[in-house]
Every structure is written in C-alpha cells, then in structure tokens.
Amino acid sequence: MSRQNPLQPKSSLLEKKSRNRSGLQMVMIIMAVHVVFLGGLLFSGCQQENSIPPLASSTNSIPSLPPIDEVAEPESKTNNVDIVTAPPVVEVTNTVSLSPPLPIPLDIAKPISDNPQLVSEVVPLVPASTPNTTEVPVSSDQSEYIVVKGDNYTAIARKHSVTIAALKDANPAVDPNRIAIGQVLIIPAPLPKKIEPDLEEGVIQYQVKAGDNLYTIARNHKTTVKAIRNENNLKTSNIRPGQKLIIPKPTLEE
Structure with missing residues (x-):
C-alpha cells in the first residue's frame, strides 16, 4: 500500500484523484464516440449494398420509333420455296391423226371421162429414173479377174493375152492407175490366134528370150538386123521377151 507523503497536503491528493477520474472518463x-462512428459506417455500408437496384438486362432489341408519315415496313425474308408444277409431258407416238375428207365439188366428183376440163389437165405419171445398180453382165467369152498384189494393166493384159486397150474398154469405170487389191476386173475375150503363114524353106520362127536383141539374133542365124526388121515390119529395134520373130534365110556365110 502506498503511504501518504506527510509533506503533501491532503487537498492536493483529492485534486489528483479527481483529475485521474476525469481523464478516464474522457x-x-x-x-464510445469511435465505436458509434465505426458502427454507423458499418451500418450505412450494409444498407447501401441492400439498396442497390438490379441492373437492367442488356438486350439487342432496337427501340421502336414513332412512325413518320407511315413508313412501309420492310418485306420479311423467309425461306419459303415456291413449288412449280411441271407441264405435262406430251407422249410422242407414231400415230397419224386423219382429218375428215374435205367435201368435193360436184363438178369434180364426176368421173374424169365425163368432165372434159379435167381430161385436159390430167398429167401422165412418169416413173422417176432410178440409177442403174445392176451388175454388168459378163458374156460367155469374158471372164472375171481379182486383182492381186503387184498387178497392173500391162501385167494383167499380158497374162490373159489381151491388149491394154481392150482391157480398158471392158472396164470403163475403172481408173487404170488406181486399181486396188481384191478389185474385180472383166477380162475380155483373148485375141484370136494368128494363123501362122506357111514359111518358106530356110525361114524359121524364133521366140525372143530375156537378154536377146536383134544384133545377137541376127548373128546367131547368119542374117542381118535390117533383114529381120523388114521381115517382121519392125519400125525400131526394140523387142521384148516372148515376142515371136520370123528369121529370114541365112545370107551370111560361115
């Protein structure tokens, strides 16, 4: 326990106690003021949170404007599909519709023999000319020949003992320079064989062979080229294999 200072007066102690008591009250x-102030702040904060009005929900709607002189509404787009009915298909047939016959006047309905006007107007019907597609008949003395590879008019004529002119006459529609393999040609009748004249004594008939010429033939038969040409009516000295020549009598001695 505190002891009272004897030097200190009693009145000062009372003042000191009262001063301490007033400080505590302060x-x-x-x-208390701070508590009241803080409580007010907390209370006002809670009240503001509860009093916040809900926010208006955001929408994409456009506010409608008042009509100005009756503006026409835009045509709404739709996905509607208009179904068009196809026209009926006309069935194609080969039938021919026959119309009823027209009435014939009485002056025409009479027989033609009784109507001289129609008799003069009758036109005789002439059949149209048709192309001649029939095959050319082959006579008994003619024959048919099928062209083979390597053929020409000269070889064919020589093979059948006819002349080239006769072969052309028998095939007038054929170009001699354009015959094809497998083409059929008409071979005319062969030339009649000449009747060999009776040869004089010492005169012979000679068939030309390959490699022959008038000079070698004349030398082999002891005659001259001029004599052979005169005997055979040759205008030139050209001869061909297979050709027959009349050799005159020998005129040259060995």
Whole structure:
C-alpha cells in the first residue's frame, strides 16, 4: 500500500484523484464516440449494398420509333420455296391423226371421162429414173479377174493375152492407175490366134528370150538386123521377151 507523503497536503491528493477520474472518463467518451462512428459506417455500408437496384438486362432489341408519315415496313425474308408444277409431258407416238375428207365439188366428183376440163389437165405419171445398180453382165467369152498384189494393166493384159486397150474398154469405170487389191476386173475375150503363114524353106520362127536383141539374133542365124526388121515390119529395134520373130534365110556365110 502506498503511504501518504506527510509533506503533501491532503487537498492536493483529492485534486489528483479527481483529475485521474476525469481523464478516464474522457478516454471512455472518445472510445464510445469511435465505436458509434465505426458502427454507423458499418451500418450505412450494409444498407447501401441492400439498396442497390438490379441492373437492367442488356438486350439487342432496337427501340421502336414513332412512325413518320407511315413508313412501309420492310418485306420479311423467309425461306419459303415456291413449288412449280411441271407441264405435262406430251407422249410422242407414231400415230397419224386423219382429218375428215374435205367435201368435193360436184363438178369434180364426176368421173374424169365425163368432165372434159379435167381430161385436159390430167398429167401422165412418169416413173422417176432410178440409177442403174445392176451388175454388168459378163458374156460367155469374158471372164472375171481379182486383182492381186503387184498387178497392173500391162501385167494383167499380158497374162490373159489381151491388149491394154481392150482391157480398158471392158472396164470403163475403172481408173487404170488406181486399181486396188481384191478389185474385180472383166477380162475380155483373148485375141484370136494368128494363123501362122506357111514359111518358106530356110525361114524359121524364133521366140525372143530375156537378154536377146536383134544384133545377137541376127548373128546367131547368119542374117542381118535390117533383114529381120523388114521381115517382121519392125519400125525400131526394140523387142521384148516372148515376142515371136520370123528369121529370114541365112545370107551370111560361115
């Protein structure tokens, strides 16, 4: 326990106690003010949170404007599909519709023999000329020949003992320079064999062979080229294999 200072008067102690008591009251008042202030702040904050109005929900709607002189509404787009009915298909047939016959006047309905006007107007019907597609008949003395590879008019004529002119006459529609393999040609009748004249004594008939010429033939038969040409009516000295020549009598001695 504190002892009272004997030097200190009693009145000063009372003042000191009262001063301490007033300081404590002041502290309590300040704390009470702070508590009240903080409580007010907390209360006002809670009240503001509860009093916040809900936000208006955001929409994409466009506010409608008042009509200005009756503006026409735009045509709404739709996905509607218009179904068009196809026209009926006309069936194609080969039938021919026959119309009823037209009435014939009485002057025409009479027989033609009784109507001289129609008799003069009758036109005789002439059949149209048709191309001649029939095959050319082959006579008994003619024959048919099928062209083979390597053939020409000269070889064919020589093979059948006819002349080239006769072969052309028998095939007038054929170009001699354009005959094809497998083409059929008409071979005319062969030339009649000449009747060999009776040869004089010492005169012979000679068939030309390959490699022959008038000079070698004349030398082999002891005659001259001029004599052979005169005997056979040759205008030139050209001869061909197979050709027959009349050799005159020998005129040259060995």
